[in-house]
Amino acid sequence: MIVPLRHGKVTLALHGLRTHEDSPLGSASLRGNRNPGRALLLLHGRGLRSPTAMPKRVAAWPGPIWALDFTGHGASSVPRGGGYSVEILMADADAALAHLGNVTLLGNGLGAYVALLLAGARPQQVRGAVLCDGPGLAGGGPRPVTPAVVGPMGALEVAPDPFALIELARDVRPPDYATSFVRQACQLSELERPLSVCAIERPDWLAAVVEEPGAAVTTLAEALAHYACVPA
């Protein structure tokens, strides 16, 4: 099932990988358990797209499972002329939040960084963010590099958008910018550990994140089990 979501001039594809009814908690709710379970939202890495079926690694999650294609990726529309930033991808993910209500985020690579940003920006609605390895985890490094202008390119309108591949490999990720999102998530979410870091790769921003109180270094299985028990 694909739910189209509007974000400005872009139509995003939100993929339902497991519905309420098919989820462990959902089937329990048919037996009288009124808690349908919080959704797990998967955010993909750079150049990737949402999986078409539920990945085995998240099968233990008790609630529904969704995955979002970012702007210019997968089944989401490809805008003309590029102009990508991780902040706009955070707003993509926020469009999914508006549709799903409270969620736990699981991000890979680029999606992990976006998950961190959204956990800081929507601390009440993000009930835990799990940061995992994947393409685009490092971004463009902690400070600007030699500027280069790419293009002009023709209008290709294919996913993944070549502009996205280039621009989302260049976004600057200063460690203190990343940690300001961790602190915001800690102060405003009421969760003791709003972030769980499962990534082995530690670019500068992530190395700084794991030093913050509120970010636990753990495994994916433990993180999912932990957030499954967090009140909705």
Next chain:
Amino acid sequence: MSESAVTAESELATYSGAQAPARRRFVASGGLRIAVHEWGDEQAPPLLLAHGGFDFSRTYDVFAPLLAAGGFRVVSWDQRGHGDSEHAALYTWDADVRDALTVLDTVTCEPIPVIGHSKGGSLLTHLADACPHRVSKLVNIDGLPSRARHPDVGEHERSRLLAKELAGWLDHRRGVANAERKPGTMDELARRRGRMNPRLSHEWLLYLVAAGAQHDADGWRWKLDPSMRFGGFGPWRPEWTLLRLPGLPVPMLGFLASASEPMGWDTTEEILRPYLPPDAEIHTLPDTGHFIHIERPREVVERVLRFLA
């Protein structure tokens, strides 16, 4: 409304010394329609002119003809989402610089002088750094960095980070699909703009409405993409922009305002001094606000022509 009808209405507006561009054309940047405006003899040596954020090429209707009269083919473009250019889905600094290069490619492959105001000055400073083989001289009109906030620079370039600001921006993004600009009479639009441009005359702002707004069934609306918004956040630090200056590979002429106002950048020679390349020429104009080239067009053009000679 058809394009010719809009043009006819715009032509009703006059302002002493203002001249509409001699030519307008469109170029595609990654498929996005970008409007290019030109003043002066097509065979004259070209220069590239960049407007500030929330402005459009025709805010140069007084300044550009004076440059053209000095012997230049003046080429300006409406940045994506501004003026007559297409509204984009995405806006970033890099995309604006890429659009600039796309326009430049339609003019010449040789290095030429570039002139920019505010965000446009900063964009062209970036272009001179990224593509030094395309720029011969840089004129920056109150678009030199300071440590202060730049009101007309996009949200991704900022460094202030506040929970309220983040939530406010995300709430704004949730609504942009249905956003539209507030309609009004020409006078109302001019007065609204006057709040951000308090030093500019109502007569001039009325002239800008005719060029930068469109007449819909329910009134006039600025053509600017309603998804654009002041304020925001991001990882960018002003000192990173300052650090582009010491190694700037082309001669630079900079103008600074002395009167503080809402759109101003509040950059001073004192802030810039440690970062300036040795032969940079900086002028701070007395009792002048952010729109230096609109407040003192002749004085600025005179200095620019001397610098380019």
